[in-house]
Amino acid sequence: MASELAWYDLVCYGIVGVTSVGSLSVLWMHEGASKRELGPLDETLLLGGVSSSTKLWNSCWPGMHPFWLLLMRFLSFLTLAVFLTLDVREYDVSIFVYYTEWTFTLVMIYFALGTIISAHGCWQYINKPPLENGEMDLFLRRDLEESMPKNPIAYKDKEMKGSIRLQSQYIEEEFKQRVGFWGYVMQITYQTSAGAVILTDIVFWCVIVPFLSISHFKLNMLMGAMHSLNAIFLLLDTALNNLPFPWFRVAYFVLWSCGYIIFQWIIHACGFTWWPYPFLELDTPWAPIWYLCLAVVHIPCYGLYSLIVKAKYMILLRFFPRELFRI
Structure with missing residues (x-):
């Protein structure tokens, strides 16, 4: 970095600052407003406007057992972990100066959370929890019949139905509370990863590989895998999962x-000498144009993935009756 701040440095700082504040404002208006309109229970389960814990671990495809989504997520996590380990062994931990490794790790975290939540969902499914398989009334009725005395005069049918309803609500709230915070984090990780994967892979294959010559850059099979497996596994998960994709996320x-860019600024202020991506350099009058383009390109990247999600549901609507699939 230059010893003195130039006007284009200040403009770049302003672009990142305004973008960050604008993003926080969007979250406050949409995410925050939605939470404020819900109760304490539903607030922890806000799934892009849909409060349903089963969407975290159920597939959108009719008749598909949630075990297959669990298996896919676990194998994806395992594969990504292996390749990230190989990447660190090849280039040491300094490889994390690249946005690719940040995104790759984020995708891996999503699959780790998805594996845990899917495992819990499969446990619920296998044990046939009354909430999700239509056996709530039968389960509670048997419990009441075993516990109450054999005196038909003491218990009327109306009272039993009221008790069943109360216990049903209690058990439903207990199941929902188990999802809570981690289900919310899982969704945010998924939606953030979706846009970041599109940005990372498009910039790598369409800009860096064909046009940029970097002394630190040498294309090999490991690097190619790091810039393709993240998208492949995430797209496969998207094809199977039932997670929403709200635009404001x-x-x-x-x-x-923005966090990655600020990280780059900090390490360069501390003496780091080279930029992993030339378009992040500040010591050039063209820097504001690059930073503005980077800010704008996030919208089509996220929008492209949103179109992929919509296309999936269009395919579902075409091949299955609406009442069969889980949307």
């Missing part, structure tokens, strides 16, 4: 990238 994606 693009703000998390933008904040993720």
Whole structure:
């Protein structure tokens, strides 16, 4: 970095600052407003406007057992962990100066959370929890019949139905509370990863590989895998999962990238000498244009993934009756 701040440095700082504040404002208006309208229980389960814990671990495809989504997520996590380990062994921990490794790790965290939550969901499914398999009334009725005395005069049918309803609500709230915070984090990680994967892979394959010559850059099979497996596994998960994709969550994606840029500024202020991506350099009058383009490109990247999600549901509507699939 230059010893003195130039006007274009200040403009770049302003672009990142305004973008960060704007993203936080979007989250406050949409995410925060939605939470304030809900109760304490539903607030912890806000799934892009849908309060349903089963969407975290159920597939959108009719008749598909949640075990297959669990298996896919576990194998994806395992594969990504292996390749990230190989990447660190090849280049040491300094490889994390690249946005690719940040995104790759984020995708791996999503699959780790998804594996845990899917495992819990499969446990519920196997044990046939009354909430999800239509056996709530039968389960509670048997419990009441075993516990109450054999005196038909003491208990009327109306009272039993009222007790069943109360216990049903209690058990339903207990199941929902188990999802809570981690289900919310899982969604944000998924939606942030979606935009970041599109940005990372497009910039790598369409800009860096064909046009930029970097002394630190040498294309090999490991690097190619790091810039393709993240998208492949995430797209496969998207094809199977039932997670929503609200537009305003693009703000998390933008904040993720702003965090990476601020990280680059900090390490360069501390003496780091080279930029992993030439378009992040500040010591050039063209820097504001690059930074502005980077800010704008987040919208089409997130929008492209949103179109992929919509296309999936269009395919579902075409091949299955609406009442069969889980949307």
